[in-house]
Amino acid sequence: MATTNWTCWHTLLAERAQRPIPDVSPPTLPPEARAALAHTLAVFQLGETGEGRVAHEARAWQHPALGDTYADTLRLFVAEEGRHARILGRAVRALGGAPLRKDAGHALFARARRAGGVPFEILVLLAAEVVALAAYDAIATATDGSPLAATLREICADEEDHLELHAAFFRAVATTPAERAALAAAWWAIAPAALAAVSFGHARTWSRLGASPWSIQRVGLRRAADAARRAGFGPALAAPLRASASMT
Numbered sequence: 001m002a003t004t005n006w007t008c009w010h011t012l013l014a015e016r017a018q019r020p021i022p023d024v025s026p027p028t029l030p031p032e033a034r035a036a037l038a039h040t041l042a043v044f045q046l047g048e049t050g051e052g053r054v055a056h057e058a059r060a061w062q063h064p065a066l067g068d069t070y071a072d073t074l075r076l077f078v079a080e081e082g083r084h085a086r087i088l089g090r091a092v093r094a095l096g097g098a099p100l101r102k103d104a105g106h107a108l109f110a111r112a113r114r115a116g117g118v119p120f121e122i123l124v125l126l127a128a129e130v131v132a133l134a135a136y137d138a139i140a141t142a143t144d145g146s147p148l149a150a151t152l153r154e155i156c157a158d159e160e161d162h163l164e165l166h167a168a169f170f171r172a173v174a175t176t177p178a179e180r181a182a183l184a185a186a187w188w189a190i191a192p193a194a195l196a197a198v199s200f201g202h203a204r205t206w207s208r209l210g211a212s213p214w215s216i217q218r219v220g221l222r223r224a225a226d227a228a229r230r231a232g233f234g235p236a237l238a239a240p241l242r243a244s245a246s247m248t
């Protein structure tokens with residue numbers, strides 16, 4: 001069983017829990033681009049609004065590789081996502097928009113998370129990190145030079161850490177080839193679909209910002225492959241494929 005020093009993660013997230021909400025002033029944008037970007041960020045704000053339930057479930061799961069420190073780290077992770085939600089809420093208002101109360105894609109995401117046990121929940125959260133990184137990076141590029149872009153890049157740095165935290169979870173709990181193969185199969189069902197929902201579901205925003213849905217999807221899929229490798233289930237599907245190719 002891989003051992004992970006969850007205390008280091010706990011310390012990192014606890015240290016940065018007190019950061020103030022930064023400036024989110026957007027650059028000057030055409031009205032249609034402002035409205036479209038406000039809507040997309042409002043949808044992401046809903047996605048960032050976490051529930052502490054996953055931390056309780058991780059604690060109740062009592063996996064020997066996790067423990068209470070991991071569960072408490074997840075609680076800090078949910079709080080950090082809550083800070084992202086508050087930042088995005090300010091950005092939405094700065095763009096002249098209004099926060100959303102619900103969104104069909106977000107509701108589906110929340111239901112999907114609850115459909116399985118703790119590993120499935122973390123897998124869906126890992127997909128959310130990949131999607132957020134692809135989207136926030138594209139928005140930061142499109143609004144480069146503005147306080148909003150700088151703040152989105154700071155959020156991206158947090159999401160990179162979250163991605164590594166979730167990858168460490170899978171390295172710790174998925175210890176057999178069968179478990180890793182199951183995770184790989186689930187991952188390649190979830191991650192591309194989640195990416196497509198944002199790349200093509202928000203195509204109007206990307207086109208108003210001069211970005212391409214296809215390039216966001218491409219960047220996201222590259223990040224998804226990297227996340228799977230880091231989580232330890234990347235080669236699980238590739239290995240049998242390589243073996244069958246060498247037999248032909």
Ligand SMILES: [Fe+2]
Pocket residue numbers: 048080081084132155159
């Ligand atoms: Fe986030």
Ligand SMILES: [Fe+2]
Pocket residue numbers: 081129132158159162163
């Ligand atoms: Fe995150």
